[in-house]
Amino acid sequence: MEVEPGRLRLIGQVVALLANYCWVELDQLGPTGLSRLLCTRRTRLGKSGQTIAVGDRVWVDGIDWPAGRAAVAALEPRQSLLERPAVANVALVVVVVALAEPELDLLQLTRFLLTAEATGRPVQLVFSKADLVSPDEVASWCQRAAAWGYDALAVSTSSGEGMEPLLQRLAQPGIAVLCGPSGVGKSSVLNRLCPELGLRVAAVSGRLQRGRHTTRHVELFPLAPGALLADTPGFNRPRLPADPVALGPLFPEIRQRLGLGCCRFSNCLHQGDPGCAVGSDWERYPLYAQCLSDLLLDGERTGRVADSPDGSGLRRRGQGLEPRLAPGLRQLSRRRQRQQLLDGEEDGQAGTGKVTDFSRPDLAD
Ligand SMILES: Nc1nc2c(ncn2[C@@H]2O[C@H](COP(=O)(O)OP(=O)(O)O)[C@@H](O)[C@H]2O)c(=O)[nH]1
Ligand SMILES: [Mg+2]
């Protein structure tokens, strides 16, 4: 191959993203035996609107071997994308929630599961800190999760319970991502699986019993040959999809029911209307209704217009569109919305499309 030394292009994978730089692990060793380069981003990547995420396959050039530096010149198409935290080419999304400390919040768990489902990739639910509750409670949570459609694993990094089955699940080729609220033990799990890493772990602190943020950015760690595991910074309120019709299929319960029969209207929002095949006789139905209500209200606030009010489960009231929900749920939703505004918009950190945002630590605490 005839290439100018300075123009040599090599392919690799983004393993960490820091402010304006990223670390790229090359598929092959360089002449100095180096395989990891600190790379800047070429401006034309930015101008074409392309952003880099951890997990992206990229071409680098302008390699300065002695300094271990290069520039990302091009991005390969992605197979999948976990939106927040941004991780590309994910093979498995692992949603981790603690059975205690912090107390399990079903709505928050559901939002994490929705973000995970939105990748279209398999989702593994993990209940952590199993040592803090009784074996009966652990079994009962696993049963509930099974009814939602998840084959959950209960683990404890303190007692070691469940760690071997988790390792087996994760040590598959490709990228697995640990995501979930802060303080649930994601970094502890990674440390237990790869003890040589010595990641920072913080004590759960403060009145909210959330963990302090010690994981500052998304990073991929080798777990087994070909298997990479990403630890992610905790954040506490993942976003919902923008389109209300897209929400339903992110619930395995709804997918399963739609597999057995169709709703009368293709844009059905499954709110108990006649001709709806989904019904409300499943545990997470109120959470579905809550998420739907939240996303419709979010859409209103951000000026997003929900389409086709007729037959879509929306009705007009004044200028806005409202979901057809029980008054109690509506009330709860308004309260939640006000609370969000008071909380200072945890969600406002995401989705600006800038590369630097991907590496932002969680500011929620
Ligand atoms: N009791 C108990 N505590 C744990 C377990 N795993 C982690 N922790 C504690 O939970 C806190 C938060 O852990 P960390 O790994 O930083 O959580 P992350 O924010 O999800 O990465 C730390 O004080 C850990 O020692 C566990 O299995 N059992
Ligand atoms: Mg962490």
Ligand SMILES: [Zn+2]
């Ligand atoms: Zn329906």
